[in-house]
Amino acid sequence: MSDKKVLIIGAGVAGLSAAVALSKNNVKITIIEKSSFTGGHAASFTCKAAEKCVKCGACIAEDKLKKAKADTNIRIFTNSVIKKISAAPPFNAVVKNKAKQFDITCNAVIMATGFTLFNPISKPYGYKKFDNVITNFELEKMIRETNQIQKPTDKKIPNKIAFIQCVGSRDASLNHLWCSKVCCGSAVRIAMLIKSKNPTTEILFFYIDIQNFGKDFTSYYEQAKNNIKMIRAIPADIFQTEQGLLITYFDKKIDKPIEEPVDMAVLSVGITPNKSETAKMLNLKIEDTGFINKPNINEAIKSGIFAAGTALGPMHIEEAAASGASAALGVIKYLGV
Ligand SMILES: Cc1cc2nc3c(=O)[nH]c(=O)nc-3n(C[C@H](O)[C@H](O)[C@H](O)COP(=O)(O)OP(=O)(O)OC[C@H]3O[C@@H](n4cnc5c(N)ncnc54)[C@H](O)[C@@H]3O)c2cc1C
Ligand code: SF4
Ligand code: SF4
Incomplete structure (x- = not known):
């Protein structure tokens, strides 16, 4: 087991997919989710199959969620937000949820805060x-x-x-x-x-x-x-x-x-873009559209700050899952695990 810790902000498809991919490299993952449920927007979608599957992708979210929940390397805090976070490693964050306020220290961060309807x-x-x-x-x-x-x-x-x-x-x-x-x-x-x-x-x-x-x-x-x-x-x-x-x-x-x-x-x-205070705290660049500018992989590998999913712009579930997995690969390179 590695002693490296990764913080993921957002438990939608992108964040969950990143967590599942990271866990295979035996890092410890904490996911901070602001809402009371996990899975993000896709958790509300219906299966659109009539007689047979029409490849809408909605069940990818359920699959990632099931894997993340069963994984002992991954812990998820719902109803929680980042109150403060340092913009350089080691990342010290203050997390607040309904019951308490607590500190987390981690070696890399993935922003997977998704979008707003x-x-x-x-x-x-x-x-x-x-x-x-x-x-x-x-x-x-x-x-x-x-x-x-x-x-x-x-x-x-x-x-x-x-x-x-x-x-x-x-x-x-x-x-x-x-x-x-x-x-x-x-x-x-x-x-x-x-x-x-x-x-x-x-x-x-x-x-x-x-x-x-x-x-x-x-x-x-x-x-x-x-x-x-x-x-x-x-x-x-x-x-x-x-x-x-x-x-x-x-x-x-x-x-x-x-x-x-x-x-x-x-x-x-x-x-539409999700205006996030956390992105500002991490000094992530925001595009004119309001979406996060995807950190250049070489810059991210130096800074330890990654972003994935629809926080970067419109994408479907399969793309968001792939984007989460790709951010996880960057983190693995960065951590050298
Ligand atoms: C109406 C509609 C229908 C769609 N139908 C389909 C479809 O049929 N098939 C398909 O492939 N795609 C579909 N999509 C796209 C799909 O919703 C996205 O691809 C997918 O939800 C992206 O996942 P994500 O993790 O990037 O973002 P999200 O699903 O938005 O998840 C982000 C998560 O981060 C959390 N979060 C946000 N800010 C913070 C914060 N500051 N701190 C902590 N947590 C935070 C949110 O609560 C959320 O749980 C549809 C989109 C819309 C709008
Ligand atoms: S991809 Fe999954 S959710 Fe979508 S139609 Fe096929 S079985 Fe249903
Ligand atoms: S996918 Fe593009 S073209 Fe189609 S409804 Fe959405 S915004 Fe309009």
């Missing part, structure tokens, strides 16, 4: 105003918890749902010019799952263009196009009427504004 309250889609407008994240949670899709207002299966892509991403008005990379692949898979559960539910899919991830996505997308009405436009507004929701958009093909009634709307909110 975009809050669509400022967009003209009636989020938090109209009950049947929800986010893709809320839809994931609903299906995970109830195994069904229901309108929040009456718990009935919706007859017609609209997915609206790129909410909070690729949006010059917010200066969010990046593509979140995951919301098209996730929404297409979930739309197909809804169709397989409720074949009569009509689905409209408003998009700019489709970004894919995961193996075989092209074939899922070809199937989806036969079952879902794809509309290349981003809606202007959503209104509440007595009959339900009314979506307005401009159809470029016929050069006309269109009003489309639906029962429910799902806003595909994307990945």
